[in-house]
Amino acid sequence: MFRRLPGDEARNLVTTTPDTAVVFRPAVVTTPAILTLIILAGRIVVGLVRATWRHPIAMLAAATPGVLTLVYGWRVALLLSTPTPVGLIAWALTNRVSFARLVGWRLLAWWRLIWVYRRHWQPVMIVSGLGRHIRGRDYLPRLVKVTCTPWADLVSVRMLKGQAVKDWADRIDHLAQGFGATSCRVALSQAGRITLTFPRTDPLATPISAVPLPAEPSVRAVEVGMQEDGQPWRLKVHGTHVLVAGATGAGKGSIIWSVIRGLLPAVRAGLVELWALDPKLMELSYGRALFGPRYAATPEDCADLLDRAVKVMQERAARFAGLQRSHAPTIDDPFVLVVVDEVAFLTAYQSDRELRRRISAALATLTTQGRAVGVGVLAALQDPRKEVMNIRNLFPDKIALRLDESEQVDMVLGDGARDRGALADHISPVPELGAGVGYVRLETSPDPIRVRAAYVSDTDICVMAGAFAPGGGA
Numbered sequence: 001m002f003r004r005l006p007g008d009e010a011r012n013l014v015t016t017t018p019d020t021a022v023v024f025r026p027a028v029v030t031t032p033a034i035l036t037l038i039i040l041a042g043r044i045v046v047g048l049v050r051a052t053w054r055h056p057i058a059m060l061a062a063a064t065p066g067v068l069t070l071v072y073g074w075r076v077a078l079l080l081s082t083p084t085p086v087g088l089i090a091w092a093l094t095n096r097v098s099f100a101r102l103v104g105w106r107l108l109a110w111w112r113l114i115w116v117y118r119r120h121w122q123p124v125m126i127v128s129g130l131g132r133h134i135r136g137r138d139y140l141p142r143l144v145k146v147t148c149t150p151w152a153d154l155v156s157v158r159m160l161k162g163q164a165v166k167d168w169a170d171r172i173d174h175l176a177q178g179f180g181a182t183s184c185r186v187a188l189s190q191a192g193r194i195t196l197t198f199p200r201t202d203p204l205a206t207p208i209s210a211v212p213l214p215a216e217p218s219v220r221a222v223e224v225g226m227q228e229d230g231q232p233w234r235l236k237v238h239g240t241h242v243l244v245a246g247a248t249g250a251g252k253g254s255i256i257w258s259v260i261r262g263l264l265p266a267v268r269a270g271l272v273e274l275w276a277l278d279p280k281l282m283e284l285s286y287g288r289a290l291f292g293p294r295y296a297a298t299p300e301d302c303a304d305l306l307d308r309a310v311k312v313m314q315e316r317a318a319r320f321a322g323l324q325r326s327h328a329p330t331i332d333d334p335f336v337l338v339v340v341d342e343v344a345f346l347t348a349y350q351s352d353r354e355l356r357r358r359i360s361a362a363l364a365t366l367t368t369q370g371r372a373v374g375v376g377v378l379a380a381l382q383d384p385r386k387e388v389m390n391i392r393n394l395f396p397d398k399i400a401l402r403l404d405e406s407e408q409v410d411m412v413l414g415d416g417a418r419d420r421g422a423l424a425d426h427i428s429p430v431p432e433l434g435a436g437v438g439y440v441r442l443e444t445s446p447d448p449i450r451v452r453a454a455y456v457s458d459t460d461i462c463v464m465a466g467a468f469a470p471g472g473g474a
């Protein structure tokens with residue numbers, strides 16, 4: 001008698017009779033055609049119910065002309081159905097924004113769900129190793145929903161039990177290639193669920209000119225450029241410290257100057273003081289007039305200026321002790337922003353050991369104690385290795401512009417940033433394409449945001465110096 005065995009176990013059978021092969025003959029049961037048809041019809045009904053449940057409006061729109069044709073004939077159906085598409089086209093032409101928000105992005109999301117993601121889901125999951133094909137069955141992560149924004153597709157996915165976000169983060173290249181996107185970002189949205197972000201367009205592909213000067217003095221987050229989603233990029237400098245790292249020509253200067261530009265009205269109002277350390281004598285010297293006596297270029301002057309900032313900080317801390325725990329800028333106690341261009345010149349490449357020690361100690365003191373009393377540090381550097389900048393972890397907010405090596409990304413932004421999609425080592429070295437482009441990781445959010453700083457040209461700096469320098473000009 002035949003015992004039914006799973007196919008792949010037949011290989012392991014052995015015969016005890018010499019020179020006799022084991023013959024495995026599977027039982028073939030012919031399914032009646034009527035059963036096949038019933039199963040097929042059942043699947044169609046289930047599919048229709050599921051589609052109606054998930055996309056009621058789309059199903060209604062698709063079914064209405066058919067029903068009208070059946071009940072009243074095609075002429076009446078055509079007459080009654082025409083106003084809807086005509087109305088939609090008119091709406092799209094007259095008010096694009098509201099049409100896109102309420103209809104356009106939903107239609108696109110539905111189309112991309114069907115045409116891009118659902119169509120390629122199974123092969124991409126299996127080939128990338130995120131799904132499994134075991135004994136003829138596919139075990140795939142569940143594609144829950146696709147949402148379209150003006151710049152990207154957000155794909156919500158339920159992971160397989162036992163999968164970790166890192167499994168997905170390790171395969172962002174496979175996912176991007178598989179779904180025809182330039183890149184992919186992974187973020188955990190809730191337990192067991194992740195959101196994959198696939199950009200469709202890149203608003204950061206072309207340089208951005210300098211942001212207009214703010215009309216009102218303010219020390220709140222300064223607009224310094226644009227985020228990947230097309231929204232303004234606002235960088236907070238009061239109440240934190242910011243480290244900007246990038247290879248030579250990455251555009252560190254554009255971040256420094258955009259911050260300075262955004263704070264100038266507050267500087268004029270006496271709510272902010274800019275203290276500049278310019279050991280390379282290149283970047284900040286161009287707008288030197290803006291800093292008045294609070295500008296230093298030689299290592300000795302830089303050490304003295306930093307010591308003065310530490311004194312201001314300590315004097316405030318002594319005054320505030322027991323009275324207030326955070327700083328609100330006033331004319332008596334303005335926000336002091338210490339801007340350091342190429343901090344490694346002072347902390348690593350400085351040959352005088354005593355000066356190096358003084359500068360490192362002052363910077364460490366400012367970055368550990370300054371923010372509560374209104375003293376912030378904005379530092380730029382090229383080489384983020386620990387030997388060069390051993391206090392990089394004291395900066396709560398970090399920006400990685402173009403970097404030379406992939407390992408440097410996590411050195412700047414913290415562990416796991418590159419896995420989450422901060423591909424700072426892939427940014428183009430061509431200035432028009434990549435200068436000022438980078439990834440920001442804020443203290444409050446582990447997910448890096450892709451941004452581009454506005455380019456503050458030499459002419460802009462001259463105009464700023466002419467209009468805002470104490471005493472009236474560069």
Ligand SMILES: Nc1ncnc2c1ncn2[C@@H]1O[C@H](COP(=O)(O)OP(=O)(O)OP(=O)(O)O)[C@@H](O)[C@H]1O
Binds near residue numbers: 207249253454455
């Ligand atoms: N935000 C930007 N948008 C477009 N182009 C930019 C931007 N920032 C800088 N550039 C271009 O890239 C060039 C290099 O920029 P920048 O000198 O600021 O880089 P850097 O990172 O400060 O380099 P280094 O460390 O060598 O001083 C600039 O001359 C300018 O042409």
